[in-house]
Amino acid sequence: xxxxxxxxxxxxxxxxxxxxxxxxxxxxxxxxxxxxxxxxxxxxxxxxxxxxxxxxxxxxxxxxxxxxxxxxxxxxxxxxxxxxxxxxxxxxxxxxxxxxxxxxxxxxxxxxxxxxxxxxxxxxxxxxxxxxxxxxxxxxxxxxxxxxxxxxxxxxxxxxxxxxxxxxxxxxxxxxxxxxxxxxxxxxx
Amino acid sequence: xxxxxxxxxxxxxxxxxxxxxxxxxxxxxxxxxxxxxxxxxxxxxxxxxxxxxxxxxxxxxxxxxxxxxxxxxxxxxxxxxxxx
Amino acid sequence: xxxxxxxxxxxxxxxxxxxxxxxxxxxxxxxxxxxxxxxxxxxxxxxxxxxxxxxxxxxxxxxxxxxxxxxxxx
Numbered sequence: 001x002x003x004x005x006x007x008x009x010x011x012x013x014x015x016x017x018x019x020x021x022x023x024x025x026x027x028x029x030x031x032x033x034x035x036x037x038x039x040x041x042x043x044x045x046x047x048x049x050x051x052x053x054x055x056x057x058x059x060x061x062x063x064x065x066x067x068x069x070x071x072x073x074x075x076x077x078x079x080x081x082x083x084x085x086x087x088x089x090x091x092x093x094x095x096x097x098x099x100x101x102x103x104x105x106x107x108x109x110x111x112x113x114x115x116x117x118x119x120x121x122x123x124x125x126x127x128x129x130x131x132x133x134x135x136x137x138x139x140x141x142x143x144x145x146x147x148x149x150x151x152x153x154x155x156x157x158x159x160x161x162x163x164x165x166x167x168x169x170x171x172x173x174x175x176x177x178x179x180x181x182x183x184x185x186x187x188x189x
Numbered sequence: 190x191x192x193x194x195x196x197x198x199x200x201x202x203x204x205x206x207x208x209x210x211x212x213x214x215x216x217x218x219x220x221x222x223x224x225x226x227x228x229x230x231x232x233x234x235x236x237x238x239x240x241x242x243x244x245x246x247x248x249x250x251x252x253x254x255x256x257x258x259x260x261x262x263x264x265x266x267x268x269x270x271x272x273x
Numbered sequence: 274x275x276x277x278x279x280x281x282x283x284x285x286x287x288x289x290x291x292x293x294x295x296x297x298x299x300x301x302x303x304x305x306x307x308x309x310x311x312x313x314x315x316x317x318x319x320x321x322x323x324x325x326x327x328x329x330x331x332x333x334x335x336x337x338x339x340x341x342x343x344x345x346x347x
Contacts, residue, residue, distance in 0.1 A: 005209075006252070006254070006264065006269070006270060007206065007270050008271070010326065011199070011202075011206065053221075056217065056220035059217055060217065063213060069270065069271065077271070139303070140303075143303070143344070146341055147344065149341075159338070160328075162339055163329025163335075163336065164329055166306070166337055167214070171217050171221055174222075174313065175221060177312050203323075206326055207322040207323045207325070207326040210325055210326045211322040214325065214331035221312075221313075227315070
């Protein structure tokens, strides 16, 4: 089960009324390397991985939902007061026609979220290597969104999320070492 | 429409977010370093500190969790985290 | 930010005299600190909780600031 806390993990502030940024951010909402895919990927892998790393998958998967909520908060703030005309200018006309002001799980090119973004091989090493790759891809996506954005406050929150990918990648690398049972040899990997 | 939140809301919330974040970091660290007693001790101390910070915040601005203790039901009242 | 230099590497792709855009020079990519850490040692120095939140990690050894257009500027 989960318990909800009525707060974001990190403050989300947006300083410019620029709905185009929302179009970019959707990549991390319902894209292949986005936060939804991450949460579902790790929580699904919990069932077929050795007990000693289940806790890590559980806890990183849970944190990803907090990140999903932060991305949603950014998109919400960027679009809620925009006029249909502004949304059209931002390239969100197709989205508006289908969804109005609602958020939708798709990538930046409006391809709907699909379970095929998530591998589940049932092989602990294959799954953890996918997780490490997923964290590095999400880190890269945050870099490219920061490059596209001039919003100082938004970029501050995006930097936080990028750093989280680094920490998660570190923990998944440690999980691989634990499964190799090489931990006490202090080998560099 | 609920009235605008005072600056104090943001500063008090950020203190809770900071403690909570340190707890999250230690939680993930302990998942791969279960024998680090110092880190575990630090996590329990921070959990105590979080409780202390939550009390005055929840009294002023309502419960953060549905099972939070208050004198009346405040949890489901706006604003929500993505609105502030 | 001198420390950050270590976590950014660069290369210069071949530029043809017929390439339509001017040569931007070096391209940069991130090699963040976790790639070098191995299994995190115990008792590493920590940021204060407030600073940790702002940085996105509790440990300075894992902190990797990203500058806008780092890819081009390094």
